[in-house]
Every structure is written in C-alpha cells, then in structure tokens.
Amino acid sequence: MQQPFGEEMQHPYAIPGDANAWPHTDAKDELARSQVRLMWRKARTYLLVIAIAIYSFLPIYWMFVSSIRPPQELFGQPSLVPKSFTLEYFNVLFELTNFPVNFMNSLIVTVLTTIITLFCAIPMAYVLTRFQIKGKSILTNIMLGAYMFPPMLLAIPLYAIFVKIHLDNTLLSLVLAHTTITLPLGVWLLGGFFKTLPFEIEQSAMIDGCTRFQAFRLVVLPLSLPGLVTVSIFSFLLSWTDYTYALMLIASDANKTIPIGLASMLGSYDIRWGEIMAGSTIITLPLLVIFVFLSRYFIKGLAAGAMKG
C-alpha cells in the first residue's frame, strides 16, 4: 500500500487498518507499518503546530512576563517563568508618568470615532445597498479607493486644514482623521451585510403598516446586529491602536494618546523596558478581551480586510 506522505487521514481509502481495501497486500504487516507511519505523521503535525504557536505567541508572552518581573530579574539572565513578580511598573506608569492622561485621551477618541462611524456608515450603507440613486458608483468608488489612499496623502493636507481652522492639536481633529479610515470600512462591511438580508423583510413590515424608516429601524437594524458589532469592533480597534495619524496631528503632551505616549518612552536615553512592557500590556488587554469573546465577528472582519495593515 503506497500511502503518500503528509496528508489528512479522513478518507476511507487512507485508513491504515482498512487493509481489505487493498487485497493485494499482506494485511497484518501492512497494519503495523501504517500505524507507525500514522504515529510519525501525528508527531510531526504536533511538532509543527507547537513551533507555529511558539513563533506566534512567545514574543507576546514575553511582553506579559516582562511587565511583572522585578528589575534584577528583568535585566539579568532571563528565565522562561518569572521567579517573583511585582506591579511596580504599573504603579510607576500610573503615578509618575502621563499615562493616565494618554489613556483618557485614547478612550475619548476611540469612543467618539466609533459613534460617528456607526452614525454615518449605517444609513449610508443602507441606502447604497437598497436604493438605485445617481452617483452611487462614485460614492462606492471613493469608499473603495479609501482603502488605497496612503495615510500620508491624507494626513499632510488634513493637518494643514486643521491649522487653518485652529483645530490642530485637538482630540477632535484626531477623531475626524480616524473616521476617514473607519467610515469607508464601515460602509464596506455593512453594505456586504445588508445585501445578505432579503428585501422581503422590509416589504412585509411595510405591508403591516410600517413606514420605510420604521421598517429600517425596527426590522433591519435589529437583524443587522452582528454587522454592527463587527463595525464597532474594528472602529474601536483602528482608533485605539492608531499611531500614524496621532503622531502627525497631536503635538502637545496633554492630548497625546497611548500609542504616542508609549513610543515616546523609547526616546529617552535610559530605556525603561519594564514600564514600556507594562504600558504595552495595558493597551493590548482590551483587544485580547474583544478577541476572546467576540472572535466570530473578529475573524469575519479580518478576512474582509478590516485592519488595513
């Protein structure tokens, strides 16, 4: 029995014990040999999977443990599991640095961005998928093109405009900049979602006496909750993690967001890795929580190219 190397064992032909399928081989001998092969293949799969897991997760694990190791351990001979632990870096971060301010700024920007995105993207995506209107293709093309625009091509003129209207260096300017990424994304994701809802549901609601708007609000919106969750997640995520726009639009310490605040800790001569890893952990935690509890929506959005990076 010629069993080719490295394949799934799901098909009946591939089951090693099924020697009867191959009447010309010595069944007993073949059984033993293919069991060895099977074990070897299983072992190989597990080894590869473990290697992939280490490659993907070890750096992240290292961030976590580095944020709770006392300094003598952090800068000494590294051990995989910390021998003692401390919350010193988190204390320093919150007591002695600008981190709490950065945190609040990030929160404000992120929440506002998400709300504005939902407010603009939901109705827009709805009209674009349900109505035949003039200029529809222009709008869809702009939304698609926004996937391609270099951030730099938007950030330079945006900052120049904000300076002109004295809105530079404000959280609001950052919110506006973030919505230029999240709005096209929201329209894109929600448009795809509305398309999957049959038009009959609105029709029957209107036959029952709803107005068009009521049909949208009472029937379509509740049904599109998964789509709304996906868009909220990614608006939150893009805004929460953005470094590029924040770097260009925000100069004053009072308005810096976490990514900028963290990155600027690298600039100092004496790099405080413990505090930096503690800050990194804090900024990562909400993402992990979302990922663990809402991973279904998450993966859907990822595959649709929501991260733009």
Add this chain to the structure above:
Amino acid sequence: MNSRNHRWLVFGFLAPGILLTFVGIVLPLLYAVYLSLFRLESFVGVPEFVGLVNYYDALTDGRFWRATYNGFIYSLATIALQVVIGILFATILNESFKGKAFIRGLVVLPYILPTVVVTLIWGWLLDGNVGLITSILHSLGLPAIDWMSSPATAMMIIIFVSTWTWTPFVTVCFLAALQTVPEDLYAAARVDGTTAIQRFFYITIPVVKPVLVVIVLMRGIWTFNKFDVTWLMTKGGPVESTEHIPVLAYVKAFTLFDIGNGAAIATLGFIMLSVLVWLYFRLFPTED
C-alpha cells in the same frame, strides 16, 4: 426600490456620510495636490505658487529614488515572506490535531497587536544589552549584534517584524480558502497515486489562486503605504537605508517643514501605487 418615493429618507441617510467623506477624504486629497504646487516654509506660512517645482525637486533628488527602491525591496520581501509562511501555516493548521480552535486563535494574535506594541516588543527582544535574543546569542557564545545600526540588518529586521505581524491575515484567508477544497478531489488524487506535493500544486494552489490574487493585491497596497513600522523601528535610518516613500514624505512635511515637497512626494507615491495596481489588474484579472 423606487427612490423617488423616499427622497427625504435617501437624502437624510446619505447626508452625514457624504459630508464626512467630502470633508475628511475628498477635500484633503484635492488640497494635497494643491499644496504640492506651492512652497510653504511652515503650516502657518503664506504659500507661494511654484507650479511643478516640488515634483521636479522630488524626481531629481537621489533620496526620492532611494526611498522608492527601499520601498520596493521592503514591500516585495515582506509580501513574499507573508504569502509563503501564510500558506505553510494554513496547510499545517488545516491538519487535524487537538486544540485546533485554540491554536488558530493564538496564531492570529500578532496581527491584532497595535503596531506600537509590536515594534516595542521586538525592540525589547532585540535590545543589544539586555534583550532575550541577545542573551540567547550570548549563551551560545555569540557576540551581541546591534541590529539597528547597520543598514543591512536594519532592513532585515523591519522585514521580519512586518512579516511576523501581518502573516496571520494571509493564514486566516488561506485557511478559509482551504475549507472550500472538496475532500473528494484529494481522495481521487490519492487513489491515482499522487504525492502530497503534487496534490498541493495541482489541487490546493489552483483552488486558492483567486484568494491569492486578492491577498497579494491588498497586502501590496497596505505594505507600500505602511508608515509606522519603519518609523517606529528605525525612523528610516541608519543613513536613510530603510527610508521609503511614506517616511520620506513625513520627514519632508513634518520635520523639515517643506510641506509642498512632502505633499508632492505623497502624491507621487499614490500615482506610483495606482499604476502598479492597474498593471496588476491587467496581469491578473479578477471578477470582482
């Protein structure tokens, strides 16, 4: 649906989105092109019209072409690595093993980390004095390497870190695509006595090819435009050896305050990208 009966609904629904699109995207884009025709010493200065001088300056500047070259090296290497590693990972993770869902989740994590955190973690791992990788090298009796101070290793590290954080996107897309490969196809091929490698190239690749075409396009566009990884890791250095178009445009506009030139470089970068995307569509026509 007839839109005339619902004129006000259509109008009201579109207004906020269109307003935001116009103010946040269309207007700034036009303004960027406008700015690129002017000389400005600062963001508050009075612009002086200079025509295409900024474009001429950019195109005759060796630094611009070096940045273009670096951008291509960076993008091509990162995309190639992501695709190869992504396919490899997807194929392995498509096998049956215990804890599959957990591992598949774990593998996505590098992708959802904020870029800042990614660069900080790797900066910490690669730290020349106390980093984990330096310690490992040390315990193997090898000297510490100052990764970021030599042009060749700096570019290598940026490519590696970018690949590390973006590969999960490719892995997830391929895993999804692999689910569409009918198992019968493999079974039939097995009966015909093919090797696993033959099945990979003659069944898996043709089936996932449409996904591959789209992935390379998306990753190409994003990598070409990506500013933050390079800026955070090297600021384009050492001696401009990792500087690419987005970094150069940033440096011109925000640190040298040659705003017109920065806008011109950003515009040129976008034109270059558009041409590449157009060429790509000619080479690999997609239905969508």
